[in-house]
Amino acid sequence: xxxxxxxxxxxxxxxxxxxxxDKVQEAWYSDGxxxxxxxAAKARAKKEDKLLFTYFTRSYxx
Amino acid sequence: MFSDKKFQAWGKQDVVLFASVMTRIKDRExxxxxxxxxxxxxxxxxxxxxxxEMVTKEIGRDLYSMQTVSAAVSVYxxxxxxxxxxxxxxxxAWFMARLGMxxxxxxxxxxxxxxxxxxxxxxxxxxxxxxxxxxxxxxxxLRKRSMEVDAAGDAVYAFYRQGKRLPDGAxxxxxxxQMLVKGASKAKDAEAFFFSYxxxxxxxxxxxxxxxxxxxxxxxxxxxxxxxTRNIESTKxxxxxxxxxxxxxxxxxxxxxxx
Numbered sequence: 001x002x003x004x005x006x007x008x009x010x011x012x013x014x015x016x017x018x019x020x021x022d023k024v025q026e027a028w029y030s031d032g033x034x035x036x037x038x039x040a041a042k043a044r045a046k047k048e049d050k051l052l053f054t055y056f057t058r059s060y061x062x
Numbered sequence: 063m064f065s066d067k068k069f070q071a072w073g074k075q076d077v078v079l080f081a082s083v084m085t086r087i088k089d090r091e092x093x094x095x096x097x098x099x100x101x102x103x104x105x106x107x108x109x110x111x112x113x114x115e116m117v118t119k120e121i122g123r124d125l126y127s128m129q130t131v132s133a134a135v136s137v138y139x140x141x142x143x144x145x146x147x148x149x150x151x152x153x154x155a156w157f158m159a160r161l162g163m164x165x166x167x168x169x170x171x172x173x174x175x176x177x178x179x180x181x182x183x184x185x186x187x188x189x190x191x192x193x194x195x196x197x198x199x200x201x202x203x204l205r206k207r208s209m210e211v212d213a214a215g216d217a218v219y220a221f222y223r224q225g226k227r228l229p230d231g232a233x234x235x236x237x238x239x240q241m242l243v244k245g246a247s248k249a250k251d252a253e254a255f256f257f258s259y260x261x262x263x264x265x266x267x268x269x270x271x272x273x274x275x276x277x278x279x280x281x282x283x284x285x286x287x288x289x290x291t292r293n294i295e296s297t298k299x300x301x302x303x304x305x306x307x308x309x310x311x312x313x314x315x316x317x318x319x320x321x
């Protein structure tokens with residue numbers, strides 16, 4: 001298995017954008033009420049007095 | 063995990079779910095977050111406050127741990143500066159917050175819980191969390207080989223008889239079930255045995271199916287074939303042993319009913 005960094009290096013910016021779009025259309029994300037926008041997440045957390053449950057993941061490689 | 067309905071209900075209600083996605087898209091600011099928070103790999107979890115400050119990275123991968131830590135965090139951060147400044151705080155709330163944050167060891171937690179005036183809700187939550195710690199202690203002893211599996215089975219069976227049950231979504235459920243089946247089988251206690259038996263059997267059957275699938279998938283790999291064949295045999299053996307135990311416990315229970 002190749003290292004994720006090497007896989008990403010071989011991809012164009014268009015491909016990376018497409019992979020990101022695919023990632024945020026996966027069911028766990030779209031059905032679960034997630035956001036991938038940090039500023040928007042912080043603003044909502046402030047308004048609703050909540051914490052950010054943060055999941056670090058990647059879209060450029062499986 | 064994140065597709066689970068219970069997780070989704072909790073996530074929408076109690077926290078803001080933020081997916082920090084590393085994209086490798088040029089100039090995308092959020093791509094820097096993983097390293098900014100000191101993580102190296104995927105997937106990682108963290109609780110951040112609304113300013114983006116790290117609250118904790120110590121989050122279990124099960125819903126119960128996630129719920130417990132997030133509930134404790136805000137109280138903990140509210141009370142900690144006061145405690146550090148020597149101010150009086152609600153001792154029960156402070157205890158619950160430290161317990162939820164995983165700051166207390168088992169014996170400390172038991173001792174403090176016994177000496178405090180906890181309300182009914184706090185008592186229930188504390189006793190569940192302490193029970194999770196007790197089970198965790200058994201696992202540690204098994205890992206260190208300072209306890210035999212049989213003794214762990216006896217201990218979990220004793221917990222069951224004391225009415226101790228794990229909260230929904232706890233990751234130790236499968237350990238609890240496996241040990242209870244052992245302990246209850248030894249004690250010939252059908253009621254306790256069949257409390258956990260369906261989940262244990264389902265777990266073993268699922269494992270067998272996934273091993274058989276793996277064997278087919280890697281049919282050209284000799285080493286993989288050895289691995290899958292060995293594990294398929296041992297899982298089949300475990301299922302057969304479980305069925306023998308189930309029959310024996312049931313026979314004993316029927317005899318008692320008739321007798």
